[in-house]
Structure formats: C-alpha cells, structure tokens
Amino acid sequence: MSSISKSALQRYYKDIIIRNRHRINLLRLSNLFIYDDSAFPLFHKILKFRRFETLILDNIESYCLENLLYQLTSSPFRSSLIITSVIDNVINKNAIYRQIFRLPALKYCKLSLKGSVDPDPLPVATNEYSPVEHLIINNTVRCEQLNSLISYVPQLRRLSFYSLHESYRKQTKIYPSTLNHLTHVSLKLFSITFDQSEQLIINIFPSVQVLRITVGIVYIDSNRWKQLILCHLPNLRIFDIWLEFFIDHNNDQLDIEAQINQFTSPFWIERQWIFEYRFYQTRYGNYAIFYSTNPYRGKTYTLQKYQNKTTCLSGYETNLKSVNHVEIQSEKELINCICYFPNITKLSFKDNFTTSRSSIATILARIIPLKQLTKLDI
Template sequence: MKRQQNKIIQDYPENKKQKLHHQNVNIIKSVLEDLANEIIYEIFDYLDIFHVYDGFIDLNKRFKKLLNNSNLPLQVNISTMTKTNFQRCYKNIIIPNRHRINYLRLSNIFTTDIVFSPPRLITQFPQIESLVLDNIVYRSFKNISTYLTHLPKLYSLIISFTEKLEYENIPFGTIFSLSNLKYFKITYQETNEYEPHPIYFTDYGHSSIEHLVINTRFHVESFNNLLFCFPKLRHLKIDCLRSSYHTANKMNKEEPIVLEHLKSVSLKLDFIDLNDIEDSFKKFFYFVQVLQLTTNRYSFECLNAKKWEQLISIYMPNLRIYNVNYLGFGLSNQGTFHELVDQFNSSFWISKQWFFTHQHDWQENFNYGIFYSTDPYRSKDYTYYWQSDRQSCPYIRKTNFKSVKHVLIDSKRVTNNHGNYFPNTTRLTLTNNFETPGNLFPMILNRIIPLKNLTKIVIESFSFPLEQIINLIRFIPNLHTLKFNLLCFKKIKTNIIEQSQIFQYVSKTNKIKYLDLDDGCSLERIQLIMKLFPKLEYMKIAMKKKETNEIVRFILSNNNIQTGPLTFLCMSRLPRRCLKEINILIKSENLVNDYCIKYVDRDLYLWL
C-alpha cells in the first residue's frame, strides 16, 4: 500500500506533490493532537526522554505544557551522546525536573561531576528510586556518597568503576549506611586483581539489601564473611570467587544467621574448590532453591558427585535447580569426562531430573573440555569446541541452547562437523587459540549461530587477518560492537584492501558504533579504520606514542569528513604528560570547540 502511494506521488506534478505532502503531515499532526494526555504520556514512555523533549517541546503550547507541567515520574538515561547534546539535556530536562526523576543513569566518566556539582546537589533529587553510575571515577563517587543517605526512596544502586581500586576504597561501608537499599550491583577491579584482599563485612553490621551482585575477583574469605551480614538476602551473584596470599587477620566470631529468604545463588569459582566454600553452604544454604555454579581448571571437588549428593541431601534439601558448568580437566583420579557423566547418572540425580553432558576439546586433549547441566541448559554463556570430522561420542546429549546469549569458540580449527545450534546468541568471542578460519568461515559459523542476531564480536585471536574480519562483518548486518587486536593488520597493504569491493561494500553498510582496538595503532591504520567504520560513536585505541599527536589531529580535524558522529575517544596506555600535550594541541589548532578531557589509570578520555 505504501509503495503504491509513493508511486502515485512520484507521478504528480511538483506543486501537487508538495500540497499532498503538507496534507499528509497535517493529518498525522491532527491525529496526534486529538489523543488524550494520558495516551500521549504512555507513548512518551516508549521513547528516550531526550528525543521526546527535542521533538515535542517546541511543537505547540499544549505539548510544552504537557512536558513542563507534569508531575509524573521521569526516567533519564544519559548514554552515548555528544557533549553539546548532553548540555542541552542537562539544562532543559535534568535541572528543571529534578523533583520528578525517579530513574537516573549516567554512563560516562564526565557526567556525574557535571550533574552533581556541587556533590550536595544530589539531595535535590528526592524522588530517585534507581541510580546507575556507569564508568564512574572513585573520587566522583566518594564526593557524592556522603549524600546518598539523603535520598529517602533510593532502593536500587548500580555502580561500575573506571579505574582500579585500592582495596580500602571499595565502598561497601557506604552501602551499609543506606537503610532502604534493596538492590545493589557493583563492578570493579582491585589494583592487583589476581590477589584480592579479604573484606570484613561484619565490621559494617547488617544490611537491608535483598539482591546483591558483585562483579570482580572476590576473595573467598569475603564470601564466607559476607553471608553473616545480609539477613534479608534473596538473590546472590558473585562473578568470580578467588583466593590469594592475603589472608584473614582475625577470626569471625559472629553466630550464623538463618537466611530463610535466600532462594537463588550464582557463583563463579576461579582457582578455588568446593572445600573452600563448603562450610558456608552448610551454614547458610538450607533454603536455597536455585544454585548456579561455574567453575574452571582446578576445581576438581566440584565434580565429586558423591560429595554433592551428601551436601544437597543434608544441607540443601529445598534445592530445585542445580546448574553446573565446569571448564577444564577431569578429576585428577579419573581418566576422562566419561567417568564424570557416569558418576552423575545415579538414582539421586535421575530422581531430581538433573541431567548432565559434556563436550571434548577433540583436537587437543581428550580429557579437557566442559561438563555441564542440561535439560534445559540455563547459562547465558557457552564455550564451544568444533567436533572432529571423524569422531563422535555416545555420552554427549542433545541440548537445547535457547538460553545462550554469548558463545565463546575455543577451537583451533574450524570443521564442517557441528552438532549444536544457538538460536538466540547475540555475542561471539573467538579466543586466542583460534587459527586462520578461511573464507568459508561465515557460512560455517551461520550453521551454529544466526549471524543476523549478532550485535557484538570480540576477536582475541592474533591469527585472524583483517581481510577475513571485513569479510565476516559483511554477513552480520546488526553488528554494533567490535573488538580485535591490531596484529590482525600484520603484512597487509592498506591501499590494496581499501580498493577491494568487499571493503567498499562493508564501509557503506556496516552499523558498527563501538570499536575497541588493542596494540599500538599507527596513523596509517587509523586512517583505514575510520574509512571502514564511518558511523563510530565510541572508539578505544592503543596508539604508537610517537604518532599520538598526528593521530589525534587526524581524528579531531574539523576538515576530516571521516570523523562522522564520533563522540567519545579513549586512548589507552598513555603517559600522563599526554594529557597536557593533547590539550595544548586541541586548543592551539582549534580542533574542537567544546570538549572534556580526563586522565584515569593510564587512559586518556576525550568527550566531544
């Protein structure tokens, strides 16, 4: 119908086409204005608040009144936008509506200091219920943390830190002071992330938190201590439990509390075993109904079926879902993963309808692979090994992988033999074990993952040539995030690649907005990258120190038509002196009129 209408319009004389166009606009406008206020507000709920104000505030008096005089709650999500657009948003939306905002997300390292300047200004947001501070600098959080107690309705807080934290600066003490907080999620790295310090939660008393998510390498002693302090805890997720040479200087004298509300626990173990956390399971997990356990390498006791049978029968009788995912070698006293499958096939496991299977690393080590729960498979991540063309295993069960959002391919070579399919996967990682895939790789990959679904790809492999990266992107129409190593540029001739038909096609059709390039980047390579990805909004690059000024000049030059919509630039592993040098360069050559610049943890950030 729409095509017919367009065809008719094309056949009209120019003056009649303009008249018909204005008539259509007036019809749409009148239909929108005829809607009740309540319906218009519901429509606005589906739109970004910045776009709502930008598109409707000056439409007419009625819409200006609807937006400015409303007392309805307002949700503000400051994601990727230019500094100029943010200033408009801050002036026209945030400041006039501080009393209405109940959800606020700030997602780059500059915005928190602007919105909450001075820090006590946060107390003028009395309706905030959910606050998200992504990529925040510790000093910025410390400045506002004192005033968080003045937000009476704050029940959800999500924080992710940009720089690595000294263990004494990890802000759990502040969180315990928020008496109404129900949901807390924190993401950070310690200065020495592989040797985390124990945190003594019992020093802080008890917390009201019901849903706790900790994304970091977290000391196993902190986990054992933490459970004494959250009497209302319902859901617990810790991304990575780990031990280190830092040990407790004092014993925990608290009596265990009954966690009758704790129903769901998700833990990832790294270089620790079941023995390290078994005591906490016995003390606190009686009412747990869902247990998800991800382990790797040396967590051999986590594969001890007899031990689990005893632990679950006596100390976790309410457990309904037992979901395990183990990556690494089999038990030290077992020959292969087949013995593991047999151990978990006793009447205990069958009676609970808990089933397990495995996948070998066929090409490297028969006793290395993954062992996991199935029927159904519940994890969002899956490590995939291509099967051998000649071998099959009777112990492998056919599995439904509808839950998987992220597939990590850890095979060295690609084969045409594929037994699994991941219909809902949106993220793909190719590990550094992955070798040159060949020109048929996109077609083979599409047989296990629908390429049209992919939105993010991370290529850790150094053996994945740039030409084949470009060829792969050609078949992924919805890809918006890409990370790869610049060693992929090895032995390439940029002028030949740039003139190829595939390069020309991909540069015009790809939708990549977020790009992360590792290793030293030269000016020549940056010029090629900017031509290949003209729609970039965020770019993180490691560059050659000698060419830093030339690269910055090229990216920011007002005369460079390739710059496009780039709004955020992160330059990795630079010395601090580059902060002053690049600042002088930008101002002396007038490369950008309005920008912010900051140096954090050897990274230099530019907001344009």
C-alpha cells in the same frame, strides 16, 4: 553528558531533565559529570525526583566514589546502585561496603571495585543492617570476608560472587548465617577446596533453591554432591555447574570420563539435572569442560574450534530449548553438530567457510529453524 559544557549543561537540565522529571527513573553518570562543580548541585536535585530509582556509575575515581556514597546516605535515593567500573584501585573496600550498606532504601546493588583485597575483613554487623535483597560483587572477595558481608544484609534473596578466593587465614571458620530469605546463589570459586566449599554451602546457603557454581576439577565427584544435596539442601531445584580445567599427566581423559559418567545415575536424571562434557585442544594443551545443560542453562551455545567431543550424559536427544543464540566458530563442528536449537533467534559466524552457501543452508536447517532468525552476525 561527561564532557558537556557548563552553559550547555544548564540548558539541558532546564529544557530536558526538568520537563521530564516525572519520567526519569534511571541515571547513568561518569566521573567528569559527577564532580564538575556546576553539575554536582544538579545531580542532587535529580536524586530528589519522585520516580528516580537507579543510579549507574561509570569510570569513577575511588576517592570520588567515597564522597558520593557519603552524600547518598542523606538523600532520598532508592532502589538500585550499580558501579560498573572504578578507574583506579580501591585501597579501602571495607569503607565502600560500609557506606553502601548505610543507604536506607537500597534493594539492588552490583559492584565492580578494582584493587587488592583488604587484609582484614569488614567488622561483623551488630546494630547496622541494610535492606539490600540482591547483591552482586564482581571483584575479588576472600572467604574470611563472607561472614562479615552477609551479616549486614539479613533480607538478602539473591547473592552472586564473581571471584571468591581461598582465605588468607588457614582454617577460617564459616559461621552459620541467618539468611532465611536467600534462594538464589551464584559462585565462581578459585583455589577453594571442596571441604571449605561444603562448609560454606552448609552454613550459609541451607535454604537455597537455585545454586550456580563455577569450579575446578576436584569438584567432579558425583557421590559427594549427591550427599551434600540430600543432607543439606532440601529446597534445591536447580543445580547449575560449570567446570573447565587443563588435562595433564595427573588426570588423563579416560579417568575424567569415568568420573563424569557417575552423573548419569537416577538421582540426577529424576531431577532433570542433565550434563554435557567436551574435550578440546588449544595451542597451550588439552582442556575439558563439564557443565549443566537443559532446561535452564545459558542462552548462548558455541560451536568452537578444536572441539573434538561433546557428550550429552542423559542419553536424551540433545534439544537445547533454552538457547536463543548460536555462535559458530568452526565449520567442522557445524557440519558434525547433532544438536537442535528450536528457539534460536540470533546466529553468529566467526570462521571462514569453504562449504558452498547452499550446503551451509542445508546444514543449518538441520539444527535450527531458519525462519525464526531475527539477527545474523558475520
């Protein structure tokens, strides 16, 4: 409805929205619709619908977002807020965070805010708390902001940071939190040392049950992870790690393989925390990937170009039960594939093939149950 005319909007509201107000629980709005003078009063009426639960904001300008959040604090808005994109840079992210944490019934919040990180962290909460239980922040956050953000959400159960960076301040201390309900954590770390990550995990996530983490080469340390888990993460059930890094003269392939092979000890196998690694080449150089696999790793598996080695560290047959989508980027890797995907429903081809159709079908039948396919992308 972003470009709908005033008269058409009034008719739409009367003939469609009002007649279905008992069914409407989600509203996705763009910037033009929200701040059209004729639309804004209607928007407030929609927020008062009994079943309305979720608001999704697309392509909104930062000043409009601040005004809207201010209006929401005095409305009966409930449950979920998703901000998928902001057109311009958000100068004061702290103001946005504060307004969101004032929403009285918010349980789920997902944010993507453009712009640089605020130079000063959000003030720590003292008597103002949010009922948010699931928080996803897809914009950059620095470590010194962590203590402040989590102080507002004592009921938090799931937390995800897409881009967590090292602190502006040296030796920033991570204070113990009171997130007693937090069980699921997902972190993508940038330029953060293993020492600082340990402090973060020990002080903020001691009760975590599921830890998903994306990090760099310095984190290939089996013994250090083992001690951290044994001493400080007694409830951890799922340890899901992804490392991707450039191979240079400081870390040759043999040294990396020696480090990776330490993840085959009984400690990892007994917990069914199984890992694979790959080495691949691009025009820019050689790279390595080390990642968790069965039984809970992601739903898409890619047979990619330039891949020259894939190893399942457990020694078990590579049977990827969690995968429902296989993406084939390389004819060579398809032919050499030793994996089996019993639950696949979608298959994508992104390469030109010289092998005959009958031969391709024979190869595919070796790695997937063809009768289960419901979608084919070429």
